[in-house]
Amino acid sequence: MARPTPLSGFPEWLPDGRVVEQHVLDVLRRTFELHGFAGIETRAVEPLDQLLRKGETSKEVYVLRRLHEDPDAAPERSGQLGLHFDLTVPFARYVLENAGHLAFPFRRYQIQKVWRGERPQDGRFREFVQADIDVVGAGALPYHYEVELPLVMADALGALADLGVPPVRILVNNRKVAEGFYRGLGLDDVEAVLRGIDKLDKVGPEAVADLLVAEAGATPAQAAACLELAAVHGSDASVVDRVRELADRHGASTELLEEGLLELGALVTAAAERAPGVLVADLKIARGLDYYTGSVYETVLVGHEDLGSICSGGRYDTLASDGATTYPGVGLSIGVSRLVSRLLSAGLVRATRSVPTAVLVAVTSEEGRSRSDAVAAALRARGVPVEVAPSAAKFGKQIRHADRRGIPYVWFVGDADQDGAPGQDQVKDIRSGEQVPADPATWTPPEQDLWPRVVAAG
Amino acid sequence: MARPTPLSGFPEWLPDGRVVEQHVLDVLRRTFELHGFAGIETRAVEPLDQLLRKGETSKEVYVLRRLHEDPDAAPERSGQLGLHFDLTVPFARYVLENAGHLAFPFRRYQIQKVWRGERPQDGRFREFVQADIDVVGAGALPYHYEVELPLVMADALGALADLGVPPVRILVNNRKVAEGFYRGLGLDDVEAVLRGIDKLDKVGPEAVADLLVAEAGATPAQAAACLELAAVHGSDASVVDRVRELADRHGASTELLEEGLLELGALVTAAAERAPGVLVADLKIARGLDYYTGSVYETVLVGHEDLGSICSGGRYDTLASDGATTYPGVGLSIGVSRLVSRLLSAGLVRATRSVPTAVLVAVTSEEGRSRSDAVAAALRARGVPVEVAPSAAKFGKQIRHADRRGIPYVWFVGDADQDGAPGQDQVKDIRSGEQVPADPATWTPPEQDLWPRVVAAG
Incomplete structure (x- = not known):
């Protein structure tokens, strides 16, 4: 057997790198458990039809077949299986499947590998580890969990600072603010506006303005107002005042906007007290996924913003529903492999030795x-x-x-x-x-x- | 979405079951690390041609394809990928790929999920967790590791007794003893004899005797001698004397037999001192896989022998080879899911609560x-x-x-x-x-x- 070569997109660490990864995982697990999150694991596979419910990621799914499967045989009762591409879809299924045995609100963490058949790039893998926390309610979920969960992540990522991990900045926004403002302006294709704003960092404001006109039916003035909103950021409650002022000026005030601003203000105020300097309201954070309905979060490693978000999530009103009950939730997911690969490749941290032996x-x-x-x-x-x-x-x-x-x-x-x-x-x-x-x-x-x-x- | 139902063969635990599993994993990891084993993880996928090198398991492999893969496109450079069905094949590849960065003898543990497309049964899953330890040398590996590794597992499984896990019995044999004896008898198709003996517990001695005559070219007297050897067992060095006596009586003494007996005697003697009552020499242990060349191990949970082996392995002279160097090794693998599923289904242990919160x-x-x-x-x-x-x-x-x-x-x-x-x-x-x-x-x-x-x- 000739010496094998690595598979692009499937990272593996040497023993000293694994010491770093294991340490990161241990710190995350301990922090999640100190906050009362129960650990669960779900199987690696889900029925393909469940994986494809969110159309956007369908191209990335790995589909399984058994090598000697008879192509003419009846398909397995469970249908075709694919590897999960995140931990949210499996968690939603787990909640529905076991709802009768779980106590709600249910706090869980889940640290597992996920797979995506994407083109590998720096920090973007085909197999990687995610560390998720979610709280899910049965029927209702109070807003205060939208304040709590990013602060748990702030605590977890802050605990990594002892290992030499750079500080993080958690950027927060609220879908109600965005949607309320856009609708107040008279823009009803909210998803199209969010998709445009989501491209701001990549293509710049002029191109986004063009996009909003071309694809969201905005006038140039409406597009400009959306960009003004996206430019608002800050780490104290003054951001709320600035958005109100902006909405007044553009005649874009709505009840939904005001509801979102009260929520965002509460989050920023609590964060300023409990994790000073970590959380920043940033009104351009859009998050591509259309199932978020309240707070949305992204996280950058300070000095390594090029890496993209290492911890993202938000509030969703419908994680799952079995007809009788709807399960709203809020959660965030750390891209552990993305974080660890940067720690190792940039030489930010090191293990004192590669073996446990003293x-x-x-x-x-x-x-x-x-x-x-x-x-x-x-x-x-x-x-x-x-x-x-x-x-x-x-x-x-x-x-x-x-x-x-x-x-x-x-x-x-x-x-x-x-x-x-x-x-x-x-x-x-x-x-x-x-x-x-x-x-x-x-x-x-x-x-x-x-x-x-x-x-x-x- | 209707309430989903479990997928047969893909076990998942409720939060309190996961507390049990996580505890078992924590105890294993700690014991392995106390013995100086470095933890590694390998990717879940391997090139299909590597997975199929051992023909026997080929029918069990799950093959991956990307959902939107263009069937007419050139195959990926790395070839087709499959999910690993054990942790030995990936470890062999990891050793070859990273040999220049590893220090030999290399002691590693690896705790990961593996997948096999088999028909699910009690204790036999399609997705399950294994916990492996191996020591691998470059060029050579002294015999004393064949004594050490089962004792590490005895230590690890013994540490679980505090949680309420029943005691285990590790059954050991030595391929050199079996092969030396068979060849001494004049039976040269050693693999055929081993395959027959491997069926002893399932079909009984008469049927095995018939098999040895029909498939291994044995005379009825030779078959009877093989069954006599297989009946020898004991937890002290007297087993060695009994095998010698048997070999003398049948004129089956060989150098290889004597070498194997010295090794087996050393193992039993050390075990009697360091883990009294746990290790038993059992000359019927054959292990199906033909790559074992020295000690072989199987482990039963006392009182739950119907579950089959929960920890198996052995010595292999060629884990991997890159042409220039051959890497011999010895290792054992715990079937964690098999063990945990029995602990839970038989109600042997329980978690004091299902959440970390105090x-x-x-x-x-x-x-x-x-x-x-x-x-x-x-x-x-x-x-x-x-x-x-x-x-x-x-x-x-x-x-x-x-x-x-x-x-x-x-x-x-x-x-x-x-x-x-x-x-x-x-x-x-x-x-x-x-x-x-x-x-x-x-x-x-x-x-x-x-x-x-x-x-x-x-």
Whole structure:
């Protein structure tokens, strides 16, 4: 077998990169759990018809068939299966399927791989990990969850700062503000306006104005007003006043706009208190997906805005419905692979070592291996990660074995004396060269050496 | 959308089942890391030609295509892709692809989902989680790893006993013993003999004897000798003596047999010391796969032998080869989904609650929600998982909200006095009804209530 080459769009990390990814996942999970979100996992596959309900992403779906499936056989009862392209569609199905066993409002996090058959680019993969939180209600869901959920993400992403992850900025908008304003202006094709505004960062305001005229039926003055709204941003409640002033000036005030402004104002005010500087109201945030009905969120890594959003989501009034009950929700999703790939490729963070092992127990002779095994077991029983040397090579070679893996300590088992009484063990810090007597029943490495850590690089 | 129904073979757990699964995974991961195994993940897909190298499983592979793939377009450069059906094939590819960046012997664990398009049965799924450990060498790999790896699994599975998981028995054999004995008898189609012996538990000794005569070219006497060997089992080195005696009697002693017996004896002796009662030499263990060349392992959950093996593996001399270097290895794989599904379906273990939340902070009025949020933040900052009540309902309803989720504590924020000074908070253990004054800056629940635990049921 020749040396295989990587598959574009299917990222894999070397062990030290995986330490970073695992650390990020551990921090996210812990934060979500501290906020009372229950972890679930859903299967990787969904019936194809469910995956295609939102037409937009249909081209990206991977469809499965069994290799030796009889093409003439009746299709499986469940129909054709595809790999999920996000965690929202499967979660909606899970909620409907298990509604009788869940307590609402249901808070869940879900950290899994998803697949999209897109053209791979920097930060855009065909297989990647998402970390989602959602709260879903049965029938109704109070607005305060739209304030809470981005603050949970602020907490989670903020907790990564200790690892050397740059700060984030969560940009928020409210669909009611946008829709209320557009309708107040007299523009009723709200989706067309949102699609145009969504392109602002890519094509610039002039091109968007042209688009709004061409595709949303706007006059040049209406298009200009939409662009004025999109230019409003700020991290305190003054943004609300500025939008009101704008709406008054254009005669675009509506009840829906006012409802949206009260919500956006509450979010910005709470955020200024609980996560100062992290949340910014940004009225140009549109989010392509048409199922959002209230708050929408995007998140940039400060200094890495080119990467695009690393955490997005919003409020949707109909996550799912079984006819009798409708389930509204609000949620955000972190693009973990996108974030981790940038952390690694830009050299922002590094793992202190690529193996869990803190101590390599040296082997003096193959006959004495069981004594090294016993030392390792004693250390492990007290929570110290240990491995035993692969062979009774010269100590210099055993130390190099540890050094190549970043293992900080090498343990030397003392020679038994002539009466068979155990000798004095020694442990060597191979970074400093310091070697001291040690007892496996009591010795512990310093806290910062016990497990691999992730730290800011450079 | 009508209520969806589960897909046969694609297990999913309710939140309390997921607590159990996550706990099992956490214990396995911690044990593997304490033994110095580095965690890696590989992509879910491999080129189809790689998946089909071991012909036996080819019928089980799920093949991928993009929904809107142009059937006339040139195939993707990487060729057709399929979902991996185990973690060994991807690991072999990962080792070859990254050999220049890995330090050998390379110890890795890998916990991921795999997919097989098989007919679903009890304990046999189409999507399931495996937890694998392997040590792989470059060029050579000493025998002592064949002793170490099943003992790591004994440690990992033993650590689950605290959760209420029944004890396990790891059955070991050595291919060299089997092959050496068969060849000593004059049977050269070793694979055919192994295939026959592998069916022993299913069809019984008479049918296997017939098979050996019909398919392995054995005389009835040779077949009887093979069955005599397969009947040998025991947990100390006396099994070695019994096999030697058997070989002498049948004139079947060979160098290969003796080499295998020395290895098997070393394994049984070490296991008797380090994991008493867990490992049993069982000479009928054949393992279907023809790439094993030394030790082979299977594991049964005591009292649940009908479930089949929950942890299998062995030594293989050629995990992978790039022409210049061959990579021998030894590894075992736990069928986590098989194990967890039995734990849940047989009611062997249960989670103490289905949500991480230890404390529900009650809300007195929506205007006062920010005070409840502040209490929650103070508790979380000290590592207590908390959520805030969804609405300012009557306290009785808020307590029921906690009770339905198994949240043990409800926190009541004290009313501020007329001067705005904060009132005295109270925390109620809703199981006992006991309510005491508490300060969010200092109060902590008892250790056993802090996080959900997994305990023996009943």
